[in-house]
Structures are given as C-alpha cells and as structure tokens.
Amino acid sequence: MKSAVETLDPTKVKLTVEVEYDELKPSIDHAYKHIAEQVSVPGFRKGKVPARIIDQRVGRGAVLEHAINESLSGFYRQAVSETDIRPLGQPDVQVVKVPELETEGGELHFTAEVEVRPEVELPELSSIKVAVDDVEVTDDDVDGRLDSLRERFGTLVGVDRPAAEGDFVVIDLKATVGDDEVDNVSGVSYQIGSGNMLEGLDEALAGLSAGETTTFVAPLAGGEHEGQDASITVVATAVKQRDLPEIDDDFAQLASEFDTIDELKADLREQAAGVKQSNQAVQARDLLLEELTKSEVPLPAGVIEAEVVRHLEGEGRLEDDEHRAEVTEQTQVALKNQIVLDILAEKLEIKVAQNELLDYLVNASRQYGMDPNTFIKTIDENGQIPAMVGEVARSKALAVALRQVEVVDGEGKAVDLSEFIGSDEDDAAVEAAGTAAVEGADSEVVESDAAESEAAESEAAESDAVETDKA
Template identity: 30%
Template sequence: MRVSVEKLPQSSVRLDIVADPDEFNQALDRAFRRVNQQVRIPGFRPGKAPRFILEQRLGREVLVEEAQREIMDTLYRRALDQENLIPVSDPEVDIYQDEPVGFRVEVQVYPEVDLGDYRAIRLDPREVEVTDADVDEALADVQRANAVWVEPAEKRTPNDGDQVIIDLEVTRDGEPFQEPLRGADFVLGESSLFPEIEEAIKSLHPGETAEFDITFEENDEKVSPEIRGTTLHYRLTLNEVKERELPELDDDLAKSVGDYETLDELRAAIREDLLRSRALAARAEFYEQAVEALAKQATLEIPEAMVTSQLDREVEQLRTRLTQQGSSLEEYLRFEGQTLEEFKESRREDAVRRLRNTLVLEAFAEAEGIDIGAEDLTAEIERLSNQSQNPEQMRQIYSSPYFTDLLMSELKDRKVMERLVELVTEGRGAVIGEAAEVLARAEAGVAAEPEQAAAESEDDETADTEDTQDTQETQDAEDASAEAAPEDGAAVTVGAAEEPSAAPAEEEADEAESQESTG
C-alpha cells in the first residue's frame, strides 16, 4: 500500500491511497469466489463456473467493484493507523484508479494541539475575605428566614418586604388571556412580578382594586415572546398585607436554627461557611482563568464535525432534562422564540470554547505525562471505602464498571488541574490564606455520607448506564443548558421572563455528589 497525506484547513487531510498489486489481486480472487456462489451460470453448479466465463457473462468490472468494496475500507483504516490520524467526520471518497485500486479520501481529523510556551504562564492566587459586615448580613438573612408574617398594627398600603395576597385577572382585547390568580401571595421587592404590577399594589389598601394596562415593546427580551409587542389589561385586587416579625438576634435564635448553644457559635459557623463558599467560588474562577490562559497560549484548529457533534450532544442533554421535568424541547424553543437551528447557533461560541479547552487540557495532560494507573484507582477506592461505615460493601460498589470509569475520569481531571495550578502559581495554590485552610478542612470532611452518594449512583447505574462526561465538560454543559419552559401562563404575563432554571437530572445530581465525595 502506498499512502501520501496532504494537510488541509480546518484540521482536514487528503489521503491518497493505492493498493499493493498483489494484495488487490488477492481481493479480486476472493471477489470472484463470492460472486460465483451468488450467480447461476447455465451448465455450471453454483461456485463452479470458470473465472473467464463469469467475467464474460457479468463483465470484469463487477469483480473489480466487489474487490474495491472489500479492500478500500481496510486500506483506509490502515492508512489512518499508519499516519496516526483519528477521523471525526465521514470520509469523502474519490476513486481515480481501478486496478490496483487508487483513491483519495478527504476527512476531518482530531486536531493537533501546539501548547506553545505554556510553562511560562503565571497567575496570582486568589485571596478571599469575610468581614464582620458580611456575617451581620448573613445573620439578618437568618432572621428573615425565621420571621413570621403578621398583620400590621394599622391598616396601610404595602411596602417592599411585605407579603401581599392578591387576585389578578389579565385580558387582551377584552378576552381572558390566562387563568386568573386567586389568593396568590408575593413578597414585594423579592418577587418576579413586573415593576408596574408591584407599583400598583403599593398604591392600594387591603380590599381596594386597580385596573391598568401594560404595553410591552417588540424587542423586550425580558418578557416572553408571547407578549412582546402587545398590550395587556390587568385587574388587581389587594386582599391582605402582612409584614415580617423578626426574631431576636440572640442565643435562642442560634439554638433554633442548628446545633449551636450561643449566638457567637452561630456567627463563627456562618463565617466559616462564607469563607468556604467564597473559597470554592474563587477556586473555580481560578481554574477557569488558568484553563483559558492555557487555551489562549495554544494553537489548534477545531474541525466543524466536532462542533456539530458537541452541539448535538448538548441538545440531547437538554432534551433529556426537560423530559424528566415533564416538559419538552419543543416547548422550550417556543418559550425562547427560537428554531432548533437558531438555538444551536446561539450555543456555537460556547461549544467551540468548551471543545478548545477540552482539547488543550488533553494535550497538557499528555505533555506533562499525566495518566491514571490501576494503583491510583485502587488507592482512591480504598480511600473512599475506608471513610464509610461499611468499607467492604462500599469497596464492591466503587469497584463496579460504572464507578471505576467515573473515578478514573475524575482522578485524571483532578491531577491535570492540580498540575496546572502548581505550574501557573509556582506551587502557591489557587486560593491562599485563611480561605485555603478552611477549604482544606471542608474537603477533609467532604466524604461524609459516601455510602448515600454511592448507593444513589448505583441506583442510577441500574436504571440508566449512560456515560458521564468529564467534570469540566459537565459543568459547562449544565451552565449552558439547564433551562426549562414555564409551568403555566402566569409566568408569561405577570412577571419578567427569567430563563426558568431546571433541576439537574438525577444522574447529574448523583454524579455531582459523587464528585464532591471524591474530593
């Protein structure tokens, strides 16, 4: 076999492949035997007709085409192996020579990545601070969360922070536009009601009614496409007004909200929790910054076929999540006012970024010699199992194919990020100072309830053994597509059209819990 390779733009190649004459003649012999068994030649039993008779009756080109069909796929795959190419698209084939067969193949291949001088990248670690004012604000949230709603001492109009009970009817051109709301409660200043509705509520005393119109602009992306460019008429009745009665900020409150004896203990716990959450956020931001810096330094061309496949995967992930929530992709697209192609195009830039980051991290892992061996997996399984109350049972669960694949992926992701952070910070870490200590303490206890996480994931494995994505890709995909359509028309005509959040699919929730428990 003779092979030549020509590199084309967009990570494509053109392979020129010519079969060895002897190998092609052997393929012709096999083609003759197959065809001879399949056709009936008068005067001969099946498979017994001489070759020259068969060629006279059918034409030699029939045998040549049969031999080409047999050998071309073998030659193509052999050429890919020989040139260390991984195809990511269907090949386009052009036969230019019959005997021995010669053909050209154009195909998009897994891109080459040049990381550049990545070892010169330097980033400053993140510092995290929690002030007394931050703790006071969090304590105020605790107070509000434990408040009770009471009627004001005097009848009055409502203010921000009050709970209101209302009836609301919406019409368009005199016809009902949606089911009316009866006895619906909202907290002013904290609800998703349109500002015009909240202002109308604030002008009323309990028992009073107001009527007004709201006209929505054609290009108002804050509202549903259903009501853009329309005028709706609202009839609003304020039934009740209630205000918060806050509990005292004292030891009794601390005891009521958790395992605390004093308010000082609650303050300390809040401070630790704020430090932990901010450190986690800062570390995640640093990881993203480090990966983006690595990707910016790199040179590569992402083939269109990979982008198309990535977008198709994200669409199917979104479709699955919406179906699990009782909605559908079609409903979501109607809510967004997009066609499927428009939706994909809106996600293209992010899809390219995710692919670029994934490819660059894979190249970084290879350049740094990062790999996960059987001993690494065994050590991780032992670590996780020994943190449970039933190590042997957990060892069996973590040793299942589902978990070993998941753990291998997570271990490699972790090693790659640890090495990247070590490199760009010269060993200082992504987060420094007190926050780093808090984060270390939190992660030391992160494997609490590992049995529950594993058991839930094992249930998922039984119900659905679909593959899980890399940690980074999963997080990005969730950020890009964790959305759902509104449950009813109220969200369309009463409040701003926030992109409704969708709870992650059970598999992803369990996967996230598993990732957390593995540190």
C-alpha cells in the same frame, strides 16, 4: 494498508489510504453472504446462492460497493490511528480506485478530508502565576448568613398598610392579549423584589394595599404568546411581612446544634471562610484557563458551523442572525477551551479512573433528575461514555495543572488549594481504587487516557459520516 496524511491547513488534513485486496476480502465474502440471503434465485435456497451466480444476477460491482461501504469506516479509523491525527469533524471521503471487476485482485484507494485538532504550543505551567482574591470574612458576611438563617425560621404576618420591598403579597392575576384572556391565576403568593414572575410586577405591587387593583402592560415570559405585550390586571388580596426571630441564644438552639448565639456566629464565620476558599480555587482555575487560552488557536470552521446549525435548529431560530452571532461566539470559545484542555490532558498524561467517571455521571444524573443507573444506561446506549470521559479528563487536567502553577493572594502570599484540587498521591489512590466494577455500566474498561477518549468521542460521528463517491 498504507496511509499518508497531507496537511491542507492548520485545521484540516487529507488522508490517502491504500487497502490491499486481501484486507478487503473478508468484507467481500460477507457481502456475497449478505446478498445471498436477500436474493431469490430459482434452484437455490436463500443464503446458498454461489458467488458466480450473484455476479451474474446482481453484478460484481454491486458486491464490491456493498463490501466497500461496509468496511470503509473501519479502514478510515485505522488510518486515523496510524497517522495519529485528532479528528474533530466528519470526514469527506472519496473513493478513487476500486478492485478489478473481472478478477479477484486490485486495491481499494480512497481519500478523506477531515478537520482536525490543531497543534498548539502551551506555556510551561511553572512559568504561570495567578493572583486570586483574599479570604477575608467580614461581619457583613456573617450577618448575611445569619439573616438567611433567620428567614428560614421567620413567620408571615398580615399587615394593614401598603406593600413595600420584601413584603409578600397574595395576588389574583389576569393577563389579556387584545380580546383574548391568556392567563388567570388566583391566590398566588409573591415577594416584592424577587423579580421571578412578570416584568413590571414589582413596581405595580409596591404601594398597593389589600383589596386594591392595578393594571400594567408587560411582555409575556412563556406560552403561546411569549414575548407579546399583555394587559395585566392584578388584585392584592393580602399583604404580609416576614417577622424574623430575635438574634439570641434561643434562636441559636432553635436553628442549630449550638447553645449560644456566639457559637453559631463563629460557625457561620467558618462557613463563609470555607466558601471563599472554594471560590479561590474556582477563580484560580478560571485564571489558569485564561492564561492557557491566550495562545493562538486555529479553529475548524466546519465544526463550528455544524454545531451552530445544530443549536439553532434545536431552538427553531435558524433565521435569527443576531442570535446566530451570539451562538457562534459561544461555540468558538467552547471549542477553543476544549482543544486547549485536551492538549493539556494529553501533555499531563491524565488518566480517568472508573470511580471518577462514576462520580461525574451520578452528579450529572442528579442535574437531570434521573435515576443514576437509568442515566448511565442511557448514556452508554447512546455511545456518549467516551464524551463523558473527555469531560472528566479536561476538568482533572485543570486541577492537576493548578498544582504546578504559582497561586498567590492579593498580598502575594502563596495560596494552598490542595483541599480542592487534590494531590498526586490522591490521584494514585483514585487510580488504584478505579479497578472496582462500575455498577450499572456495561463497559468493563472505563479507564482511558485523554487521547483515547478524544479519538473515541469522534468515532460515532466518523462512522456515520463516511459518504463515498465511486470513481
């Protein structure tokens, strides 16, 4: 098979592929076999109809069409591999020449136009310097954590006064749209200031005493009448305040393993420092990504439009132009980041070991509230494992890149992020451990480099999208 690539623009190429008859012959033989199993010819058993009879009854053209349709996606993927392009979208395939109908000979020629990953020159990592916030734990940080802990051990006590910010109010609530009652709930406990129920509810409840009623208008947040203004009638049946325990040694012993409040505060200070150090790593990662994406990155318009349409169709908002603009911008940013990180992962020769992928999948299963084995099996059956490998490779590429970047605090002092981004020695240990079997996954080989995962990620779309126009 011969394949050549022509660059049409920075994000689109045209593949020209020539397949010799001998390479197509196995698919032709399979086509004859398949058709023989489908047709009924007097004097022949199904599956035993000779090729010459099929040519007479069905036509050799139909056999060639069957063989071409069956083999085209494979020849396309082979051409993609040989030319080392990185498809991002679905190919537009045109068959321009087919083997001869009369004789067993001739070649299959086809072209495929496809949007691809553009070439982007990334800056040298050693030249990049990012400045993160200082780790400075204040007394307010400690007090905030202490108050949160006290709230966990606080008690609600009924009060005979108007409700105020932070109070808990037990309410009965009725919502009507026009003459229709659309909601009616009783005995709901709501904290004023939480803002997690209805727009305007905080203001309506503030100043209300037990037994009092008020009415206001608010847009509904869900249901059949979502977004419509409703008349809300709310009755405060009780007002309660949260009484917090005293800050003393008794509370330290109640809420922790420490004997004194000073020991508890010291531990809370360490916790706050740990969170701020973790935030430094997140901030450094985000700043590095900003530096890497400052480069001009041509984006494939077709890939963006397809993703935008998919997103809007899923929401039933295809005609919402304002939302379309928002989704388009978000898609452009996400695709730009993906392209840059894929190139970075390739440049750094990132490997994804089995246990790294497994950790990612297990964490993802928790986000969806699914059993990990069930989640992994579903992902595998849907052909999404390569996409998951790509996600892990991109995340790992940023962590590895951070080791080569200068990270400083507000005073210009070097910041050690090794606790959060690991080291090269850690990667070596992970890869060594990655040879262990992955429980629940059908694939025996999960380890993949960035280029392989990217190519596999688009394979399903490519194979489904090969539509042929016969010359």
